[in-house]
Amino acid sequence: MCILETKRCLLKKFTKNDFDLLFSVHGSEEIMALVGKGARTKEEVQGNLNNIVAHQEKYAFSAWAVFDKETGQFIGRAGLVHMGTLVEMVMMDKKNVPIEVGYMLHPDYWGKGLATELSNAIIKWGFENTDLQEIVAKTGVDNKVSQRVIQKNNMTFRQNIEIEGRSGLLFSITRQEHNQTK
Template identity: 30%
Template sequence: MIELLTERLRLHPLDLDDLDDLWRLDSDESVMRYVGSGPVADQAAHRERMQELVVRFADSPFGLWGIRKLENDTFYGIALLIPFEDSPDIEIGYRLLPEAWGQGVATEAGRALIRYGFEALRLGRIVGVTHPDNAASRRVLTKLGLAYRGTRAQYGQDVAYYVADRGVADATGEAKPAGSEVDKTVELSVAPTVGRHG
């Protein structure tokens, strides 16, 4: 995994220093309203699970990124680009603390990962799923150029299923090839990961 920089954000590979911030995120009832079985209650089990994920993706181009404000390193949430359950596809996702809502953070972080996936990793397809009632998340997926493909059973529940193939579609539905202007709405730079704060 690599660090990604946008105009306002730093997306860094999650590490063990992020565990307290991750607990704050995943134990928040409003954040987890549409995620899995809701807010996490067991901090020790959550810490162990997050440690496993950090180790699992340490040497992978995929995984979970912490989203931080570039200006002062404030933790906003996480974004992910991971293998999609029971599929050869790659899934994009995001979760933000309430104080980061309504500021375009999920869209900016998501666009960085879409560009990274299509341009750097040369992925053929990126998919996204969300709870059918999660209107905000569905809007973000559409802004990222993913097209709604109906509902499907995934992760033990019915989810709204979105897809972007290498020819990314913009919000009007017009297909755009990777590297076109729709992909460049965020100026993206790649920073070598020497250490989270170094």
């Protein structure tokens, strides 16, 4: 079932049968070097998949599988999640945990504007389909490309943070700010 459609992509719920899709992203050293401690093991990815599916069932949003609309090719994951580890997303009390927009795309799809297209559509979906008052995004201080994507989505720098032992930046956009940019 399609959750969201953009000009070039379809976003669908991950299912428990999508291990190979998720592993192609989370098991990639090239992709995961940009978001933390590196490629995940098969066991870690299976745990991630279980938590993504549980998060979707509990909150009606999560990390979604992203497909190229024209070819049907799986190209990555993107969506809204509670900020923190995937285990924390499902297990902890979410009352004060920020909701984060995030994306991880296969390298063949880098530099084509897809991260901007996806995150823009996801932020819009989040404000139109939930009662969220704010959406955040985080990135490493050295990931200038992701910082540019975040800024193109009218998100404002809020503070320096730590991401898996590395220096990072936290940005956000409020519902009110989003409505003013329409």
